Amino acid sequence: MYAITNSAVPAARNSTQAGVLSPAQIPLRSGSGRSTAEADPLDRLGAVARYAKNRTIYYEGDEADHYFKVRSGTVRLCKVTEDGRRQIAAFLTAGDLFGWTDQAFYSFSAEAVTEVTVEKFQRQRIEESVRANPSLGRRILMLLSNQLASAHEHLLLLGRMTASERIAVFLLDLARRQRAANGAAATIELAMSRKDMADYLGLTVETVSRTMSALKRKGIISFAVPESVQLKQSTALERLAMAA
Amino acid sequence: MYAITNSAVPAARNSTQAGVLSPAQIPLRSGSGRSTAEADPLDRLGAVARYAKNRTIYYEGDEADHYFKVRSGTVRLCKVTEDGRRQIAAFLTAGDLFGWTDQAFYSFSAEAVTEVTVEKFQRQRIEESVRANPSLGRRILMLLSNQLASAHEHLLLLGRMTASERIAVFLLDLARRQRAANGAAATIELAMSRKDMADYLGLTVETVSRTMSALKRKGIISFAVPESVQLKQSTALERLAMAA
DNA sequence: CGCCAGATTGATACACATCAATTCTCGTGG
DNA sequence: CCACGAGAATTGATGTGTATCAATCTGGCG
Numbered sequence: 001m002y003a004i005t006n007s008a009v010p011a012a013r014n015s016t017q018a019g020v021l022s023p024a025q026i027p028l029r030s031g032s033g034r035s036t037a038e039a040d041p042l043d044r045l046g047a048v049a050r051y052a053k054n055r056t057i058y059y060e061g062d063e064a065d066h067y068f069k070v071r072s073g074t075v076r077l078c079k080v081t082e083d084g085r086r087q088i089a090a091f092l093t094a095g096d097l098f099g100w101t102d103q104a105f106y107s108f109s110a111e112a113v114t115e116v117t118v119e120k121f122q123r124q125r126i127e128e129s130v131r132a133n134p135s136l137g138r139r140i141l142m143l144l145s146n147q148l149a150s151a152h153e154h155l156l157l158l159g160r161m162t163a164s165e166r167i168a169v170f171l172l173d174l175a176r177r178q179r180a181a182n183g184a185a186a187t188i189e190l191a192m193s194r195k196d197m198a199d200y201l202g203l204t205v206e207t208v209s210r211t212m213s214a215l216k217r218k219g220i221i222s223f224a225v226p227e228s229v230q231l232k233q234s235t236a237l238e239r240l241a242m243a244a
Numbered sequence: 245m246y247a248i249t250n251s252a253v254p255a256a257r258n259s260t261q262a263g264v265l266s267p268a269q270i271p272l273r274s275g276s277g278r279s280t281a282e283a284d285p286l287d288r289l290g291a292v293a294r295y296a297k298n299r300t301i302y303y304e305g306d307e308a309d310h311y312f313k314v315r316s317g318t319v320r321l322c323k324v325t326e327d328g329r330r331q332i333a334a335f336l337t338a339g340d341l342f343g344w345t346d347q348a349f350y351s352f353s354a355e356a357v358t359e360v361t362v363e364k365f366q367r368q369r370i371e372e373s374v375r376a377n378p379s380l381g382r383r384i385l386m387l388l389s390n391q392l393a394s395a396h397e398h399l400l401l402l403g404r405m406t407a408s409e410r411i412a413v414f415l416l417d418l419a420r421r422q423r424a425a426n427g428a429a430a431t432i433e434l435a436m437s438r439k440d441m442a443d444y445l446g447l448t449v450e451t452v453s454r455t456m457s458a459l460k461r462k463g464i465i466s467f468a469v470p471e472s473v474q475l476k477q478s479t480a481l482e483r484l485a486m487a488a
Numbered sequence: 489c490g491c492c493a494g495a496t497t498g499a500t501a502c503a504c505a506t507c508a509a510t511t512c513t514c515g516t517g518g
Numbered sequence: 519c520c521a522c523g524a525g526a527a528t529t530g531a532t533g534t535g536t537a538t539c540a541a542t543c544t545g546g547c548g
Contacts, residue, residue, distance in 0.1 A: 159446030202403030
């Protein structure tokens, strides 16, 4: 159980939004990967926005006046230091909330990893709605608490795991999420580049690449192109991911 | 200028949150560092419990049937791998909530770093109270969202900072928290051992010790006993903590 | 006084970063 | 249809920050 997901921070600046709508109706994920289609009280309150690959949804430091929910695509939350080091706090997919902060300004940026559609809510409107409809508040609370748990797992990974453990955890986590979203899938699709993986895992691109190659050499995974990976021996991967 | 904290970090300016002037929430993690007396709707619902130094409040994997709030002392949230590696996700002090999960089981253990008093709430009762009193829900949401932001800052620290940057951030953060709690203080009191610091910062005891000694040698900090540190040149420390 | 856990300091090892080429992929234009 | 270039990924050679192994020092306490 670990989840790549989690989020909390949002709002917007150069919202290249368009009033487009998309099919994407994938279930809301809740930390444990469950999914169900159900009338979501949020659905009526937001506006849909679309962002092209690598566009910034909002910058760290922007006024946090909007909350977001991912409809489709993958979003990354990240922060870059003055000297260019970057850390990705989370990859978010359909159903995940982000930007739900209590502070006046976002503390991380949100960027589109792939083409992304999100729902965008005015912070003030949501706050009114929560007052009117407490169950909405409970639901948000639940999502945030799951994201917090995910972040804690991520701390263990960054603070105490080796490169191959990190990769193993990452791949298993992705596999689990995709299984929850699409049902069993033999192949995991990596929406992000090796650099993104590295910045999420606290490694360098080279180490990510070498570690992936080593796993491939050992027959634990396989891939013909970098973005599409098969788990050949998930038990071996799980052994690597051990932790507890 | 960096802060493990959650307050709007980037622009260095402080969020002059409307209305109340907030005493800078600076927690190493977690939400409200304040201990001011104000009517807290939670106050009537809990029972007080006391734990001796190093006692476990709950174990990872225990059924999550209680929520907690720190009254006094310092609590650590941590997880240990099979082979003994430990990661501390947060140090919590007066006012901080913990155990507020949506899951059935705790995913991290909670332990008393010092002698600790907490308030303990039955999960179910809180959930009823939230239904009855939505403002309570908002308050919890706020605390969780701050804890999430803190966790995200901690990810940057673990994923991308060097040993001396981590120590600098840690010390500044502690200083800020203690300033907020007690007013200006020339000396910071470290409630935790070097091992605890190491497990929070993703380092070893030796590295923590060496880094502290190096800072002392340079005249940036000073300490006669390990648990009580003076910041002699906080600007130098801030330079080290850079990030952004 | 002597014990012991925590802290500090020292010597050495190693996992991962860094620097440096290739190689692969894919879009573009001739 | 294929050269061309550019960015991403991979692979290789080497460096280094921190871990690991190992004393020594310190302060509290029975």
